[in-house]
Amino acid sequence: PLIAVLPGDGIGPEVTTQARRVLEALDLGLQFEEAPVGGAAYLVSGRPLPPETLTLAKRANAVLFGAIGDPRFEALERQLRPEAALLGIRRELGLFANIRPATLFPGLESATSLKPEAVAGLDIVIVRELVGDVYFGEKGRRHNAEGLRQGYDVMSYNEAEVERIARVGFEMAKRRKKKLCSVDKANVLETSQLWRDVVNEMSTQYPEIELTHMYVDNAAMQLVRQPNAFDVIVTGNLFGDILSDQASMCAGSIGMLPSASLRAWSGDNGMYEPIHGSAPDIAGQGKANPCAAILSAAMLLRHSLSDEASAQRVEKAVAGALAKGARTADLGGSLSTTEMGDAVLRELV
Amino acid sequence: PLIAVLPGDGIGPEVTTQARRVLEALDLGLQFEEAPVGGAAYLVSGRPLPPETLTLAKRANAVLFGAIGDPRFEALERQLRPEAALLGIRRELGLFANIRPATLFPGLESATSLKPEAVAGLDIVIVRELVGDVYFGEKGRRHNAEGLRQGYDVMSYNEAEVERIARVGFEMAKRRKKKLCSVDKANVLETSQLWRDVVNEMSTQYPEIELTHMYVDNAAMQLVRQPNAFDVIVTGNLFGDILSDQASMCAGSIGMLPSASLRAWSGDNGMYEPIHGSAPDIAGQGKANPCAAILSAAMLLRHSLSDEASAQRVEKAVAGALAKGARTADLGGSLSTTEMGDAVLRELV
Ligand SMILES: CC(C)[C@H](C(=O)O)[C@@H](O)C(=O)O
Ligand SMILES: CC(C)[C@H](C(=O)O)[C@@H](O)C(=O)O
Secondary structure (H helix, E strand, O other), X not given: OEEEEEEEOOOHHXXXXXXXXXXXXXXXXXXXXXXXXXXHHHHHHOOOOOHHHHHHHHHOOXXXXXXXXXXXXXXXXXXXXXXXXXXXXXXXXXXXXXXEEEEOOOOOHXXXXXXXHHHOOOEEEEEEEXXXXXXXXXXXXXXXXXXXXXXXXXXXXXXXXXXXXXXXXXXXXXXXOOEEEEEEOOOOOHHHXXXXXXXXXXXXXXXXXXXEEEEHHHHHHHHHHOHHHOXXXXXXXXXXXXXXXXXXXXXXXXXXXXXEEEOOOOOOOEEEEEOOOOOHHHOOOOOOOOHHHHHHHHHHHHHOOOOHHHHHHHHHHHHHHHHOOOOEHHHOOXXXXXXXXXXXXXXXX | OEEEEEEEOOOHHHHHHHHHHHHHHOOOOOEEEEOXXXXXXXXXXXXXXXXXXXXXXXXXXXXXXXXXXXXXXXXXOHHHOHHHHHHHHHHHOOOOEEXXXXXXXXXXXXXXXXXXXXXXXXXXXXXXXXXXXXXXXXXXXXXXXXXXXXXXXXXXXXXXXXXXXXXXXXXXXXXXXXXXXXXXOOOOOHHHHHHHHHHHHHHOOOOOOEEEXXXXXXXXXXXXXXXXXXXXXXXXXXXXXXXXXXXXXXXXXXXXXXXXXEOOOOOOOEEEEEOOOOOXXXXXXXXXXXXXXXXXXXXXXXXXXXXXXXXXXHHHHHHHHHHOOOOEHHHOOOEOHHHHHHHHHHOOO
């Protein structure tokens, strides 16, 4: 199988290197091909997502993605900014399902700002829709009737878009505790009301799943009050962006959290990336935590290569390294990125 | 001065009664006139916001609002639901500035799910825009080209709308620690990009204020990691809805948090309400915490009656009651709503 490696900006290359080392150590006969993306690609080619990079991503069996974002390019027009590459790959590859697990590894309780009773045993999955919502609707600038500058973005979902992501949520719940919480803002938004209607209609196909609905403001509150009361959350692109970053804090560090972006439950063309960003402030210093990237590689094994055994080997190796006290700076330790990678590799049995 | 009292649904009447008792005890010669709103109004008149209620709200010097929301009416069409009353008053009275302080009263540290070092000395103000954004844009249902049901909501701001709320943020920062954090999603949304541009343009008028920008996903994360690092946050309607509910958890209980909705920094026609909802599960049981309603009355004194001294008397009375150990169930105690009101009244010196 061919793995496209897109390291990107900031700490992206550093953490992706460690994830690739772990995949190589498994000796599965994987091929790797690397290409620039984000600010790094803009620098060499004037575009954040060069056609060759997109072609490679489409051709590969899976994409291992680092991070994008570079303050030097924030003033560029939107389609030239690093973020455009990430949004472009998601859309072009049809990666509508973003799976974001938030798990508290034993030993990291003290790294979170929440009390132990709120996060003990934390094991949530946020299923976020990734190619619709206000992210991809019509948007622009115009002058209104009074000649004032106005910015606008259209939020919308159609029933097919809601159905396919809700199905991922229901299927995920089926494999876990059979509890699904759908998050929306149906008391204000028509988009959310359609979302809620469709999810309710589908629930008759999943009588064994206990479905609840929660408004997004309440969900943000409950994710602070008692995060470990959640199991599977399904929500739209914008709310999922906010809630999954928030939930990451319950896991000790955003440096621990992987993600998968899929166009089907399993199979080709998934993209795997840490949920953290490019962290320009610590880029190039060898300080970044590679665990999120390594755990993303585990998700790659699980979803794109259907190799559950190898996925679990990698996850256990990360847990093992943490159990032995391996910690990067974000977790209160002093290991470098490479040393943390070494610690995980030593546990890979 | 005339105070319109709109108790609303669920626990609204219970907590509003206590807030009114406190205002009456101050002996300021206030007049009170009560009117139904929300589900309570729908039940008696078939409309959540009867014209007489709106007229009273406009005629009064200030509105003391309880809470709205009643699950019995969730299936009604949008403009008949309780929420329509709240959105209607905000829009009709032009209450564009929603001020939501989140303060941790000494003694409530143990009521929060966050570790003491994350919330010690917490004293944040969230300034939320309240009459624009995706809340009030064009919205509806339609069938798309393929005949699929589609829901849509238009998000937008124009420069005048951004300017007036940003000004409230800057002015608030000026009276506090001179730090303003503007929250948006400018890496994806055009509405946010205009927001950011306008806030940046205005910052030259406030050279003494240290202005920062933060993406909403990051803000949700930082509000868990280190909430007491924030001072004043200014943001749009949707992001403000989510972040202020989230921040409320840092203050121990959503039952502690007041809000003011204003059309000017001070003066008539402000509306004052707890940020909690109608809590149908505990309605009528005398369990609700009236502190948020009482502290909302303090904001009424401050903003609509320009009576800072009385506002502080009320705030000190709440702090005094808490210091003596008065606690409702949400704070781990056993006082009833009325008993908590009594405890505050006893401290009113
Ligand atoms: C970089 C940004 C466009 C992106 C998003 O908002 O989706 C990021 O926050 C994420 O969650 O992957
Ligand atoms: C009830 C609802 C419409 C309202 C809102 O979203 O504004 C509430 O959550 C609030 O924050 O006052």
